[in-house]
Amino acid sequence: MAEANETDIAIIGGGIAGVASAYHLALAGKRVTVLEKGAVGAQASGVNFGGLRTNGRAMAELSLSLRAREIWRKLKDLIGHDCETEFTGHVEICDREDHLAAVEKWAPEANAFGVGAEMLSGAAVARRFPWIGRRMLGGIYVATDGAANPRLVTPVFARAVRKLGVTIREQEPVTSVGYHNGRFEITTGKGAVIRSPILVNAAGAWGKRIAQHFGEDYPLDVMAPQMVVSEPFARQVTATVDYPVNGRFFYVRQISRGNLLFGRGPGRADLDTSRASYVPQNVFDASRIAIDILPMLKGRTFLRSWAGVEGKTPDSLPILGPSPVRDGLIHAFGFSGHGFQLGPATGAVVTDLILKGKTATDISGFSPRRFKTS
Amino acid sequence: MSLEKIVIIGSGPAGTRAAETLLRQGCRNITVISEAPASGGQIYRRQPQGFGRQADEIYGSEAEKATALHRSFDALAGSVDYRPNTLVWNIFDRKVFTNGPDGVEEIPFDRLVLTTGAMDRILPVPGWTFPGVFTLGGAQIALKHQACAIGRQVVFAGAGPLLYLVAWQYMKAGAHVVAVLDTSAFANKMAASLKLLALPRLMFRGLKFRRDLKAKGVALHEGVRLTRIDGDRSVTAINFTKSGVTQRLACDAVGLGFGLNPEMQIAELAGGRTRFDRTFRQWVLAHDGEGRVAEDVYVAGDGHAIGGADVAELTGERAAWAVLADLGLPVSAERQSVIRRALKRQAIFRQGIEQSFPLPAEWLVDTPDETILCRCENVTFGEVRAAITELEPNDVNRLKAFARPGMGRCQGRVCGHVLAELLAAETGRPLEEVGRLRGQAPVKPLHYKAAAGMAEAGIQQWLEQADKVLENG
Amino acid sequence: MRLGELARPALEIKIDGKRFACLAGDTVLTAVLLAGRHLRQSEFGDGTRAGFCNMGACQDCWIYRADGERIRACTTYVEGGMDVYTADPQHHVA
Numbered sequence: 005m006a007e008a009n010e011t012d013i014a015i016i017g018g019g020i021a022g023v024a025s026a027y028h029l030a031l032a033g034k035r036v037t038v039l040e041k042g043a044v045g046a047q048a049s050g051v052n053f054g055g056l057r058t059n060g061r062a063m064a065e066l067s068l069s070l071r072a073r074e075i076w077r078k079l080k081d082l083i084g085h086d087c088e089t090e091f092t093g094h095v096e097i098c099d100r101e102d103h104l105a106a107v108e109k110w111a112p113e114a115n116a117f118g119v120g121a122e123m124l125s126g127a128a129v130a131r132r133f134p135w136i137g138r139r140m141l142g143g144i145y146v147a148t149d150g151a152a153n154p155r156l157v158t159p160v161f162a163r164a165v166r167k168l169g170v171t172i173r174e175q176e177p178v179t180s181v182g183y184h185n186g187r188f189e190i191t192t193g194k195g196a197v198i199r200s201p202i203l204v205n206a207a208g209a210w211g212k213r214i215a216q217h218f219g220e221d222y223p224l225d226v227m228a229p230q231m232v233v234s235e236p237f238a239r240q241v242t243a244t245v246d247y248p249v250n251g252r253f254f255y256v257r258q259i260s261r262g263n264l265l266f267g268r269g270p271g272r273a274d275l276d277t278s279r280a281s282y283v284p285q286n287v288f289d290a291s292r293i294a295i296d297i298l299p300m301l302k303g304r305t306f307l308r309s310w311a312g313v314e315g316k317t318p319d320s321l322p323i324l325g326p327s328p329v330r331d332g333l334i335h336a337f338g339f340s341g342h343g344f345q346l347g348p349a350t351g352a353v354v355t356d357l358i359l360k361g362k363t364a365t366d367i368s369g370f371s372p373r374r375f376k377t378s
Numbered sequence: 379m380s381l382e383k384i385v386i387i388g389s390g391p392a393g394t395r396a397a398e399t400l401l402r403q404g405c406r407n408i409t410v411i412s413e414a415p416a417s418g419g420q421i422y423r424r425q426p427q428g429f430g431r432q433a434d435e436i437y438g439s440e441a442e443k444a445t446a447l448h449r450s451f452d453a454l455a456g457s458v459d460y461r462p463n464t465l466v467w468n469i470f471d472r473k474v475f476t477n478g479p480d481g482v483e484e485i486p487f488d489r490l491v492l493t494t495g496a497m498d499r500i501l502p503v504p505g506w507t508f509p510g511v512f513t514l515g516g517a518q519i520a521l522k523h524q525a526c527a528i529g530r531q532v533v534f535a536g537a538g539p540l541l542y543l544v545a546w547q548y549m550k551a552g553a554h555v556v557a558v559l560d561t562s563a564f565a566n567k568m569a570a571s572l573k574l575l576a577l578p579r580l581m582f583r584g585l586k587f588r589r590d591l592k593a594k595g596v597a598l599h600e601g602v603r604l605t606r607i608d609g610d611r612s613v614t615a616i617n618f619t620k621s622g623v624t625q626r627l628a629c630d631a632v633g634l635g636f637g638l639n640p641e642m643q644i645a646e647l648a649g650g651r652t653r654f655d656r657t658f659r660q661w662v663l664a665h666d667g668e669g670r671v672a673e674d675v676y677v678a679g680d681g682h683a684i685g686g687a688d689v690a691e692l693t694g695e696r697a698a699w700a701v702l703a704d705l706g707l708p709v710s711a712e713r714q715s716v717i718r719r720a721l722k723r724q725a726i727f728r729q730g731i732e733q734s735f736p737l738p739a740e741w742l743v744d745t746p747d748e749t750i751l752c753r754c755e756n757v758t759f760g761e762v763r764a765a766i767t768e769l770e771p772n773d774v775n776r777l778k779a780f781a782r783p784g785m786g787r788c789q790g791r792v793c794g795h796v797l798a799e800l801l802a803a804e805t806g807r808p809l810e811e812v813g814r815l816r817g818q819a820p821v822k823p824l825h826y827k828a829a830a831g832m833a834e835a836g837i838q839q840w841l842e843q844a845d846k847v848l849e850n851g
Numbered sequence: 852m853r854l855g856e857l858a859r860p861a862l863e864i865k866i867d868g869k870r871f872a873c874l875a876g877d878t879v880l881t882a883v884l885l886a887g888r889h890l891r892q893s894e895f896g897d898g899t900r901a902g903f904c905n906m907g908a909c910q911d912c913w914i915y916r917a918d919g920e921r922i923r924a925c926t927t928y929v930e931g932g933m934d935v936y937t938a939d940p941q942h943h944v945a
């Protein structure tokens with residue numbers, strides 16, 4: 005029999021966007037229920053690169069990203085665990101004139117927001133990062149950027165959120181959503197019906213499917229960023245490095261235990277099975293770049309590769325804001341490969357929108373209205 | 379005749395019989411890939427060139443079978459595309475990815491026969507990472523493959539038929555075996571004796587090993603609980619309790635093993651289904667009774683479920699008949715039924731073995747917090763327990779994500795089942811509910827350099843172009 | 852310890868810069884363990900290791916060639932003049 009549950013706010017999706025939203029809402033005293041089809045933080049939020057960069061972000065994202073940076077710094081105070089966060093800097097390196105020119109244009113604009121980016125000459129790149137094996141024309145560096153362990157962040161957030169009284173229902177997929185008498189009616193695969201006046205769509209790559217229940221059809225594609233991790237070795241790579249090759253970024257960092265992690269995609273994703281698989285050719289290509297940029301890898305081995313399911317919009321900006329067609333519905337999905345860093349602030353913005361109807365963070369670039377949805 | 383490309387992985391008893399049958403029945407496009415430098419697999423592993431021992435010195439009572447298998451393989455090796463020293467590290471898009479003497483390659487296949495064998499099943503005992511502690515199989519390989527003993531005073535500890543076999547082989551070869559510490563009580567074996575009688579020759583061989591060991595003054599202790607291996611920079615002693623009394627034996631090496639675990643990652647990457655087997659207390663591949671485990675994928679030998687060498691030969695041939703049937707080639711119903719009958723007897727015997735040597739998994743809840751559970755990543759029981767209570771993982775893959783056991787070089791081959799046992803025990807859930815570590819590629823570490831050899835030309839061009847920009851700049 | 856098969860050709864390899872005698876057909880693991888009782892240090896400071904499975908499964912026996920290349924000791928055979936290190940030679944130089 006259908007079991008009825010009342011709540012102030014229902015959130016679909018237990019990724020970092022959903023769980024961080026629950027966190028801020030619960031702090032504000034709201035009754036919140038999170039519905040997650042699998043386990044919390046087991047999708048993109050749990051398998052990503054863990055990069056916390058403001059460096060190189062689109063202007064439209066900087067306001068949100070800087071708000072996130074403040075939250076990441078206080079993570080331990082907020083959720084009782086630092087989740088291996090560290091702020092050891094992020095550098096984007098350039099060996100092409102056009103790339104360097106783009107970066108030089110970006111820096112002053114970004115610094116006007118308070119990013120704190122520093123332009124480096126080729127010689128400065130070589131001096132600061134002696135382990136980079138190629139000469140560069142230059143680079144751009146943000147000392148306050150960092151990384152965290154994604155496998156821990158969302159589950160630890162979830163633990164904190166439960167302590168605040170939030171109900172998180174795992175292994176409970178939302179199978180249909182309706183709207184009756186001023187309330188959302190959310191039915192789950194376990195036959196439960198949850199009713200709430202407010203609904204947050206934080207369903208990640210599946211956000212499009214949730215929106216479709218309301219007749220909104222967003223142009224959301226599926227993408228699958230792909231990772232490779234090395235055997236552990238004494239730490240040399242201190243900063244996170246971004247390096248574009250043939251139009252796609254190669255990004256790398258080494259965790260304090262010594263494993264080196266790099267990414268270059270795209271792998272393959274399947275929304276129906278919720279699984280992504282890595283494509284071997286990407287590993288080959290990335291390995292070629294890796295031993296070139298980091299000669300220390302020449303004799304070493306890697307242990308694993310994987311990919312994660314992520315939603316991608318045409319402009320690579322998230323869909324974050326009130327639904328244009330249904331009052332009380334807030335969208336927060338489609339982070340297009342870089343929403344981990346944004347996650348904690350996304351939750352804060354969702355909370356602002358629900359509690360105050362507006363937010364001081366500039367989210368104008370994320371408006372759901374920028375797409376034609378019907 | 380068939381020209382469909384059949385790739386066989388493994389050149390042990392199962393792989394050899396599969397290749398032989400397929401070749402004899404008209405398959406003309408067979409590739410055999412094995413990480414091993416020579417055929418024979420684990421049990422009939424060949425010694426390197428330049429060694430002089432005769433087959434009966436190495437394989438004892440099994441010398442005839444070993445020689446027959448080697449001969450079969452040598453006879454077929456010239457008619458197949460044989461790639462020794464070659465690791466298969468991934469299956470993707472109907473291609474086998476290898477790393478061998480010529481680097482990384484992709485080999486497309488029409489059908490895939492997996493005979494990847496097994497490795498020792500281990501239960502961590504405090505001190506199990508000290509130098510001088512090897513798996514039982516590892517101790518045997520030292521002898522068979524290197525004419526070496528793992529120490530001057532060796533103790534064999536654990537459960538399973540290999541325990542007595544390896545101790546006996548060491549004794550015969552002139553090594554000093556201090557003791558055999560069998561964690562299974564004598565009563566277990568009595569209870570299983572009827573089933574073991576399904577294969578009387580094997581049962582009596584086992585009894586002979588014990589008799590010979592005793593006659594040589596090797597201490598045999600049954601029903602023991604291993605409590606600690608002492609060591610400094612390497613092993614100095616092993617401690618155990620028997621009927622409540624603690625004993626300590628000085629030794630400089632320990633061979634440790636509790637049966638075997640199938641090597642299934644490759645099958646999983648190929649889409650193979652798995653199931654939990656209660657008798658064996660482990661996951662095995664769920665095939666259709668003839669070795670079909672996924673579309674165009676077939677399995678045999680210890681890599682699909684532990685059965686020993688004879689079962690490996692039988693199931694290797696069985697998988698070949700399944701391939702032939704699916705190719706529309708004639709099959710021998712007579713051979714198939716002979717195999718089926720033989721496997722039935724073997725299955726009863728196997729149950730007897732499992733009953734004789736149950737895995738003492740109940741130890742794990744009492745294993746001290748500071749004991750290492752995952753030897754690759756140095757994760758302790760305490761750290762895993764903390765992750766279980768604090769973050770409440772619903773399955774082993776999630777536990778791995780939280781606390782890192784199984785994330786190291788061995789991909790969880792060694793500790794994966796321990797992790798599952800511990801999670802099940804600590805949370806009071808059935809073992810099959812907590813799942814198993816998913817197979818992930820590469821199944822063994824791969825050099826970046828080898829992978830880089832397969833990069834697209836465009837990457838190389840980009841890097842060369844960058845060099846030019848920098849020279850001009 | 853060796854139990855026989857001593858008639859094989861003798862070879863010399865270097866382990867951590869020191870010369871040791873071994874026999875053709877030895878694995879690197881065999882050679883290193885005959886020269887001393889351990890093979891390598893665990894990366895995480897929990898002491899010495901000496902391989903475990905001896906069959907290329909547990910991956911607990913990866914050491915180094917002089918140029919820093921990783922090798923799996925139990926499945927690599929010795930070659931005359933081989934120069935192996937039980938700790939990262941790159942790291943020592945650096």
Ligand SMILES: Cc1cc2nc3c(=O)[nH]c(=O)nc-3n(C[C@H](O)[C@H](O)[C@H](O)COP(=O)(O)OP(=O)(O)OC[C@H]3O[C@@H](n4cnc5c(N)ncnc54)[C@H](O)[C@@H]3O)c2cc1C
Pocket residue numbers: 016017018019020021022039040041042043044045046047048049050051052053054055056057176177178179206207208209210211228229230231267310311312313314336337338339340341342343344345346347
């Ligand atoms: C390999 C990889 C590397 C990355 N690297 C970085 C990086 O370094 N830095 C960075 O900032 N970002 C990175 N990203 C992107 C980042 O991980 C994502 O943008 C972010 O995690 C998105 O969070 P989310 O909560 O929106 O989505 P998710 O984490 O995907 O969460 C959505 C959740 O909704 C659930 N769900 C979906 N449908 C339903 C339903 N019907 N009912 C119930 N639940 C449902 C899903 O199961 C899922 O758990 C990377 C992504 C990947 C895959």
Ligand SMILES: Cc1cc2nc3c(=O)[nH]c(=O)nc-3n(C[C@H](O)[C@H](O)[C@H](O)COP(=O)(O)OP(=O)(O)OC[C@H]3O[C@@H](n4cnc5c(N)ncnc54)[C@H](O)[C@@H]3O)c2cc1C
Pocket residue numbers: 387388389390391392393411412413414418419420421422464465466467493494495496497498514515516518519540543638641644678679680681685686687688690821906
């Ligand atoms: C160390 C050890 C010692 C044993 N000793 C005995 C014994 O003395 N008596 C006994 O009855 N049983 C013994 N067994 C049990 C033994 O596994 C079986 O009796 C028999 O060898 C099984 O045959 P198989 O063909 O299934 O697998 P194996 O004989 O194990 O052959 C598997 C083959 O596949 C290859 N392989 C595996 N994975 C890959 C890959 N990814 N890429 C390429 N090649 C791969 C291996 O290199 C190997 O050559 C032992 C097992 C082990 C692990």
Ligand code: FES
Pocket residue numbers: 901902903904905906907908909910911912913923924925926
């Ligand atoms: S000792 Fe296990 S892989 Fe070498």
